Amino acid sequence: MSNAAPVVLDQVVVRFAGDSGDGIQISGDQFTRTSALAGNDLATFPDYPAEIRAPAGSREGVSGFQIQLASHPVFTPGDVADALVAFNPAALVTNLGGLREGGIIIVNSDKFTKVDLEKARLVTNPLEDGTCDKFRLVQAPIGKLTKEAVEPFGLKTKEIDRCKNFFALGMVYWLYGRPLDPTEEWLRKRFKPPFLDANLASMRAGHAFAETAELFEGPFMVPPAVIAHGTYRNVTGNLAIALGLAAAAVKSKTTVFYGSYPITPATDILHTLAPFKNFGVATFQAEDEIAAVCAAIGASYGGAIGVTGTSGPGLALKQEAIGLALMAELPLVIINVQRAGPSTGLPTKTEQADLLQAMYGRNGESPVAVLAPATAADAFDVTLQAVRLSVKYRTPVVVLSDGYVANSSEPWLLPDIDALPPIEVVHPTDPETFQPYLRDPETLARPWAIPGVPGLEHRIGGLEKANITGNISYDAHNHEKMCHLRAEKILRMRADIPATDIHGAANGTLVLAWGSTFGAIRTAVDQCLAEGQAVAHVHLRHLNPLPADLADIMARYQHVIVPELNMGQLSKILRAEYLVDAIPFTKIQGQPFRVAEVKARLDALVAN
């Protein structure tokens, strides 16, 4: 069987699942990298357990990693898996729902003893009770075989256990016709003997086992995709945001001050930025969310670019301070990695329900700019754009990422650093012409005057200011004027928004969406287009202000449908702003859209 010609597939979805200690994320990362090097397009999603250290073998402790690789562009890690590697009973039963009928299951059959079943709260053995009947079940005694393979290296039982994931990875590499070299090379960099030898032996044994045991109908082959030339790396959304902030510091030649308080799922941004000190990034772990944003505002007042990062509950706490930055007209970027709410909600699950909070969650008339990345890689550009707008217009800008963008990863075509335009930072120095609230005729921004400049001493604050002079003013008409000026400043950002990209038909149904739903929607729309349906996709990066051409675009379509992971927040805004019949299509399960869900909804709409 091993000599059979490989079966060619357009795309494959593989899921690894097991205990956190089973090395699931490492297996996933290695499979991803090897596939990327083989030229596939791909998208991945790691799925961490909600509990920090749930008991081994329990359902709560199951960690997962899903990857879709393809010979064509892919935008999601896939609705359902074609193959599942399950390291224990809990991993098997909690992940079967995400495996297609007829899909391959590889289990570590050593891990299905009575005790193991009990840990997963199972009464009968799923390998024997018919649970796996609809799938192609491959039982491999991974534990026993790994032990035999690494015998010569004299490892302790615990250490042997840690080599198991490479045995399984070796099997998967055979199944999908992947070379072992990239992972061997990686192992050589990471491990010293005897662990290096043990892991190498384990992976090779897995590969050989799959080949000789004639367990599969494989191997399968996913040919390379046609993708743009250049150098790639994988990024998660959180990493892309951190890199975007480092790029902002370099491109502005100004310190980026990142004030933050640890909160899931935004904390990784702080972790990533903390070692970037030599890039002009200063990180401050504050005592709470409010101090984090206030310190960022203080930094902006001093001439740095103040940034704060958080997730939904933290955004709620920061809102009063965001209002201060808006009133003081200082740059401030707020990264909100949304999670399922309200209150503590589902901290590790994704949602898009902070749009209205970002838009309207402060006291008074207090508009801020709002942007959202569509994918992990897009988060780099969005972050740079947010900093650029905040500095140019001297006003807070909110970036709405979410748990899905934060943790999913995709190949990122590295940008040409020199081609990225500089971010211009200007501080006034001339006392003759200086007025604290004198406005730039184009942007309406006030001068970003920083302490330390002789002759520019002035006072700012949260009390309403008289335009131009910046003195406290209780004048009724001045207040109205200032409210309009602050709103107008946001609207003027439209000059910085490129023409909206329309993907698909010129009329018919318009799918209008934002943020992390991009992949599922784009895939579903492409499927509709392939079937000849008149469907188009517009994915908004700028949510406030909305692009100038949006009204015209919407008018060209018969239906406008707005899929969102909330109860219809963007559709509400569109209805209010444009008096258009934006149809909400919502999901609030802490999970991203599946392609099939979106496709079915679009089919239903078109059929009507």
Next chain:
Amino acid sequence: MNTTPVEYSKKDFMSDQTIRWCPGCGDYSILSQVQTVFAGLGLAKEKYAIVSGIGCSSRFPYYMNTYGFHTIHGRATAVATGLKLTRPDLSVWVVTGDGDGLSIGGNHMAHLLRRNVDLNVLLFNNRIYGLTKGQYSPTSEIGKKTKSSPMGSIDHPFNPIAFALGCGSSYISRSVDVFAAHLRDTLTAANTHSGTSFVEILQNCNIFNDGAWDSMVDKEHRDGRVLYMEHGKPLVWGSEDNKYGFILDGLSIKPVKLGETYQETDCVLHDKHNLILATMLANLDPSDGAPLAVGTFYQSAKSTYDSMFSTQIADATSRLGAGDLAKLLNSGETWTV
């Protein structure tokens, strides 16, 4: 570009804004002393930044012709932290009150003090909420009748000095709005300290809590009731013919009358570096007959957050060189198509 004069007069620090404090408010005296002190510190005027929160005291920056930021309730300490970390070259002063600094902003105050960011905190303590027209504050005495406590406050009050000591503050002193010379000396001394200087200023709100400190600080009482702490000098108070002092009594200090059994030479010498002594002095209860201690309670040499913050950045930069963005983006596992 005009050169900055190094010689200033008080006038240089007066802004053109109309002062809106109630006539007779203790804040006027504090403002006047701060303006005088700033003029004499020899620092260029543009290097001062005053950050305040919300409350009567927090209007302060508007009346100073320096850089000023009137922020939001309780958060001046956090804003000032971000400012100082970004701009170590500035002389940053936080002006706050008992409500702003110890109630809504208590958390940030605690963390500022433990971090020891090099700035000066002036906490105006009038034991009342003035701007909201007279509710009890976290320093109001228990039983205080106000609009929100018609039957008397049931909140045990904070002792700001003991609070600061508990937070690990490296510099703690106290003065009084009407002790003009003493207040000037206190501010000047606080400014020389490297780290957070916490200065409690007892202030009279003549509208909502008039005379809150009178029984200790008015002309009639101050000679007999105020203990002026001076480093290395005996802890004594009172007038020539009615003098008291603290002597050591086991592990605590005991007030004694001087003249007959005890002399000034028997008294404990003030040591501002002694945390135990500072704790005892901080916990003197003037409402129970103890003297009101003013001056420096405590000072310690403790590394400042801002200097360590800058040092880490400088170290990283000298070790790794200025960040190479292209290299950073290309780090990790890359592949070329």
